[in-house]
Amino acid sequence: MIKTKSKTNITTLLQELNPLLPLKEMVQHHAFQELLEALRKIDAFSMDLVQDLPNEYSNKTLSLLRKLKTVYAMPASQLFSLLGQLANEIAPELKEQWHTANRKLTENSNRKVLISKLLLTYGDPEKIIPLLDRLEQEDPHAIYPTSSYRTSSGQVNSTEDGSHIDAVMTTSTVTEIHITEGVLDHDNLILRNVYQPFGRCVCVIDSNVHDNYGEELTAYFKAHQIELKLLVYRAMEVDKGIHMVESLLSDFKNIGVSRQEPVLIVGGGVIADTGGLACALYHRSTPYVMLATSIVSGIDAGPSPRTCCDGFGFKNLFGAYHAPVLTLTDRTFFKTLKTGWIRHGVAEIIKMAVVKDSELFDLLEETGFDLITSQFGTSTTDAKLSNQGQRVLSLAMKSYVQSEYSNLYETHQCRPHAYGHTWSPGYEIPSGMLHGHAVACGMGFGAQLSYKQGWINKDERDRILRLISNFELSLWHPVLEDVDLLYQAQVKITEKRGGNLVAPLPKGKIGTCGYLNELTYDELEKSIQEYKIICKQYPRNGLGVEPHCEDVGLEDPSTVAHDHSSHAVLQNI
Numbered sequence: 001m002i003k004t005k006s007k008t009n010i011t012t013l014l015q016e017l018n019p020l021l022p023l024k025e026m027v028q029h030h031a032f033q034e035l036l037e038a039l040r041k042i043d044a045f046s047m048d049l050v051q052d053l054p055n056e057y058s059n060k061t062l063s064l065l066r067k068l069k070t071v072y073a074m075p076a077s078q079l080f081s082l083l084g085q086l087a088n089e090i091a092p093e094l095k096e097q098w099h100t101a102n103r104k105l106t107e108n109s110n111r112k113v114l115i116s117k118l119l120l121t122y123g124d125p126e127k128i129i130p131l132l133d134r135l136e137q138e139d140p141h142a143i144y145p146t147s148s149y150r151t152s153s154g155q156v157n158s159t160e161d162g163s164h165i166d167a168v169m170t171t172s173t174v175t176e177i178h179i180t181e182g183v184l185d186h187d188n189l190i191l192r193n194v195y196q197p198f199g200r201c202v203c204v205i206d207s208n209v210h211d212n213y214g215e216e217l218t219a220y221f222k223a224h225q226i227e228l229k230l231l232v233y234r235a236m237e238v239d240k241g242i243h244m245v246e247s248l249l250s251d252f253k254n255i256g257v258s259r260q261e262p263v264l265i266v267g268g269g270v271i272a273d274t275g276g277l278a279c280a281l282y283h284r285s286t287p288y289v290m291l292a293t294s295i296v297s298g299i300d301a302g303p304s305p306r307t308c309c310d311g312f313g314f315k316n317l318f319g320a321y322h323a324p325v326l327t328l329t330d331r332t333f334f335k336t337l338k339t340g341w342i343r344h345g346v347a348e349i350i351k352m353a354v355v356k357d358s359e360l361f362d363l364l365e366e367t368g369f370d371l372i373t374s375q376f377g378t379s380t381t382d383a384k385l386s387n388q389g390q391r392v393l394s395l396a397m398k399s400y401v402q403s404e405y406s407n408l409y410e411t412h413q414c415r416p417h418a419y420g421h422t423w424s425p426g427y428e429i430p431s432g433m434l435h436g437h438a439v440a441c442g443m444g445f446g447a448q449l450s451y452k453q454g455w456i457n458k459d460e461r462d463r464i465l466r467l468i469s470n471f472e473l474s475l476w477h478p479v480l481e482d483v484d485l486l487y488q489a490q491v492k493i494t495e496k497r498g499g500n501l502v503a504p505l506p507k508g509k510i511g512t513c514g515y516l517n518e519l520t521y522d523e524l525e526k527s528i529q530e531y532k533i534i535c536k537q538y539p540r541n542g543l544g545v546e547p548h549c550e551d552v553g554l555e556d557p558s559t560v561a562h563d564h565s566s567h568a569v570l571q572n573i
């Protein structure tokens with residue numbers, strides 16, 4: 001039984017309601033009004049809520065309760081949809097009744113009317129008006145939320161004359177991540193449940209993804225009678241500039257995206273970064289759902305709160321912290337990815353394995369290059385390999401989220417997921433390298449630095465270098481001989497990290513992390529020369545396969561002008 005602090009039994013109240021009642025009678029029912037208050041009183045943003053739930057209830061129940069916190073501010077269609085999903089979790093015998101009620105409500109003129117207004121229309125004004133007046137003072141987030149996904153609080157102290165004021169502010173944000181399959185199958189209701197209450201979906205999609213999956217996406221929303229507005233964008237690395245973000249903002253304004261309406265972003269890392277940044281800027285915080293179609297977006301850029309774009313020749317110079325409210329990683333999209341795109345995406349998984357998860361590292365060693373040729377187990381009859389592909393994604397996502405979400409606003413720089421990203425921002429664009437290959441060079445060099453520090457032994461260093469090489473990623477690239485370029489990158493990253501180098505490296509053993517904070521120019525130069533000699537012991541002298549953007553059909557960001565015009569094609573469906 002789910003109970004709030006007031007001991008009201010939510011399960012019992014839900015079972016007491018007849019979902020097939022006319023809307024007016026439903027709103028007037030005492031159990032309905034008690035249920036609203038019980039849901040409102042749940043401390044949805046508290047970590048203790050996990051402990052308060054009975055063991056037999058799933059994480060999905062927790063997620064639904066958090067969404068229902070702002071129950072008074074929901075349109076009737078959204079409330080009925082969420083109550084139907086909640087019934088499916090805690091009172092499955094009511095599932096069909098709620099499904100029928102939700103379908104009937106779509107034909108009701110009151111489907112978009114807020115619950116608070118329905119209470120005033122059909123309820124007892126002498127009871128409802130005092131309640132809403134009280135909540136306006138005690139719990140404004142319950143009735144006038146800007147976002148259902150965030151809450152904030154603060155404590156303000158001042159001198160008696162107000163000449164000095166001291167304040168502490170906190171923000172809580174909730175998000176969900178699903179590693180799933182068949183998101184666009186018509187019987188998969190994840191996207192339908194998000195967008196049906198709004199009656200439409202505004203979708204930003206990579207043009208390459210649209211070419212492969214546009215018809216499926218369109219058919220999905222058509223099947224669920226949800227209007228789809230498609231914004232089709234070219235999203236190559238060279239397009240990842242402020243001009244693309246500006247174009248997105250213009251499109252959002254022209255379409256009239258509301259502050260509560262989650263934009264759907266579909267694609268890889270570039271569309272995840274730029275689309276997320278546009279959502280962060282639009283209305284200062286517009287929610288978005290990330291449907292990841294590449295390895296990089298699936299376990300790194302997709303769930304990341306660090307939205308960004310390039311500027312003035314620098315990687316990710318502009319950005320904002322704005323996590324998606326829902327991330328969907330569906331490996332079935334990997335079937336249409338080129339081998340080079342999958343290969344470079346694996347670098348972000350190796351990153352987490354080396355500094356965060358030794359089990360993931362062992363699994364990558366076991367699967368080897370078959371992980372790439374089978375497109376993460378999606379194009380094989382080998383059940384074991386298929387299961388391993390899904391397991392790799394799950395472990396990588398778990399490690400990444402644990403690292404990222406515990407430091408959501410990057411308030412400190414002990415960030416294991418920045419392994420390989422200390423020097424690479426300085427040479428990635430000038431070299432024209434794919435992001436994964438640039439990061440792989442940084443990881444290999446980092447493993448050598450860790451060995452020189454005595455943090456890992458030679459066998460562990462060699463395991464790391466061998467794993468990178470076995471996936472045909474770059475250990476070495478000629479750009480690394482430009483020590484001045486590397487040192488300038490080090491200077492800039494030190495500035496960005498608050499005056500400290502804080503380079504994450506494996507320390508102690510594979511799967512754990514430490515941070516190197518001092519490396520002089522001379523030490524950098526000597527270490528690079530030593531590393532070059534080591535790399536020559538590996539296949540291809542440490543060079544990667546298809547290491548450059550142009551090798552996999554992308555434009556070279558080192559040669560293409562940075563004012564390249566991205567463009568969107570708006571489709572109303």
